[in-house]
Amino acid sequence: MKLAVASGKGGTGKSMVAANLAFTLAWTGEVTLIDCDVEEPNLHLFFPAPATTRDITIPVPSIVEFACKHCGKCAEFCQYGALTVLPDRVLFFPELCHSCGGCMLVCPKNAITEVSRRIGTLSTSVPMKGLQLITGTLDTGSPHAVPVIREAKTMAGHNTTVIIDTAPGTSCPVVEAVDGCDACILVTESTPFGLHDLQLAADVVSRLGIPAGVVINRSDGKDDQTIQFCTDHDLDIMMTIPFSREIAAIQNRGDLLTRARPEWQKDFCSIFFKCKALAGRER
Amino acid sequence: MKVCITAQGATPESKVEERFGRAPYFILMDSDTGSFEAIANPYADGAGGVGPKAAQLILDRNAGALISGLLGGNAKAVLDAAGVAQYTYRSGGTVKDAFAEFRNNTLQKVG
Structure with a gap:
């Protein structure tokens, strides 16, 4: 019980x-x-x-900068505002991330991997x-x-x-x-x-x-x-x-x-x- | 340059909203032509993460400066990274008033 x-x-x-x-x-x-x-x-x-x-630990995204074309699809997808895409880089706010993995799925360049965060x-x-x-x-x-x-x-x-x-x-x-x-x-x-x-x-x-x-x-x-x-x-x-x-x-x-x-x-x-x-x- | 001012309504006569991510409207004032554009903030009632999302929105609209009351750490990080200057306006006036102070260089820049 x-x-x-x-x-x-x-x-x-x-x-x-x-x-x-x-x-x-x-x-x-x-x-x-x-x-x-x-x-x-x-x-x-x-x-x-x-x-x-x-x-x-929880899984969070890690951006592979050389593969990223800064298209902004990941930031658009993220309901929690954890990703912001600037013309030259991606900003990630780990405390906002809910570990859904959606950004990895929508990235057309496979430029997102997951890493563990304690x-x-x-x-x-x-x-x-x-x-x-x-x-x-x-x-x-x-x-x-x-x-x-x-x-x-x-x-x-x-x-x-x-x-x-x-x-x-x-x-x-x-x-x-x-x-x-x-x-x-x-x-x-x-x-x-x-x-x-x-x-x-x-x-x-x-x-x-x-x-x-x-x-x-x-x-x-x-x-x-x-x-x-x-x-x-x-x-x-x-x-x-x-x-x-x-x-x-x-x-x-x-x-x-x-x-x-x-x-x-x-x-x-x-x-x-x-x-x-x-x-x-x-x- | 386009200056984004957080507002309670959709016109330059509206009061300045002191919150950034949850401001009902963003008014983009063009400092060269004096024309304006109002954007209803889709994140005003969002559950969380509204600061960076609102920051992304005004970046996509090519704002070069922001005037608001208070700015959270995440939104500030985005705007800092994008090189958007931020100014504090907490005098309770309208968007027009804030814009006039901006042009007179009397607004406090956020460090």
Whole structure:
């Protein structure tokens, strides 16, 4: 089963839920935890371990200047403005390129080849028995989060439970991370912003056809509006984590709630079974 | 020489648009004859990469200089490579006003 953890609003506790869920499930089975918050991956902080790292690249065009007649067909074709043809040279803006390869196809002189351009890295580690951590990291300055996420997701084993931690928000990186998952856990908090962004995130996963449930984190007990929204939209509230100084302190020293206070493991197990029920599948 | 000025409308009486790639119109003023030509910008509502595409468009129309409010890095790279001088106009006036200032040499050149 493949589970995504999303939120809309940042800082609600996605990584906290993903890390504790993975830690809990790894006692009884094989778990792959994938950090798809590639602009700010942080799960490795909970699971320090030696990692193997490799580059992630995308194909981009390279102009063979002596063959190019500066006809401008490639620039005309490119919908992203990545190529500009001047009378004497071609300008290429790699950060605008979407690697579609169309410029190569339309070039009448075969003056375009593809070269690899690094956009980020992929790290894998085994921090504990039963748990593999995969971390996608986007290079600073690169706008290409989606290919890094796609690559990180392909690294997951087939016979394991996969837990995907996503970026905050509801834009392309989140859609790419959540797409194809069997169920999604939406983490929210007891604030107007938490609820507002929960509504957006719930809308996204619903449009993607992915069943979802909600975890209310840092609850101050005044969750009436969130509960009302979940009831109206048929979203199961799978767990409520109280606003607690003790939990915050555990997190802040880089520990896990389910490691420091193992009695919480049954709650995270129960989230998993609720997700399994949502997805309508056997493990 | 043709001077391209980003505009909110299709005439020299229109206000100068301060954005380059997403300007609704490009007005090409001929500094020799005083005549003008308006081009509706097909990239005004584009998703991305509009700066270099708009730059390519005005190069294809043989603009020798550009007057606008703000210019992104990619568009500037294209215009620099093509040798098109860029000038800043942010006084809120019309295309005509900007063109007059250009002729009086009072516009700030983008470095």
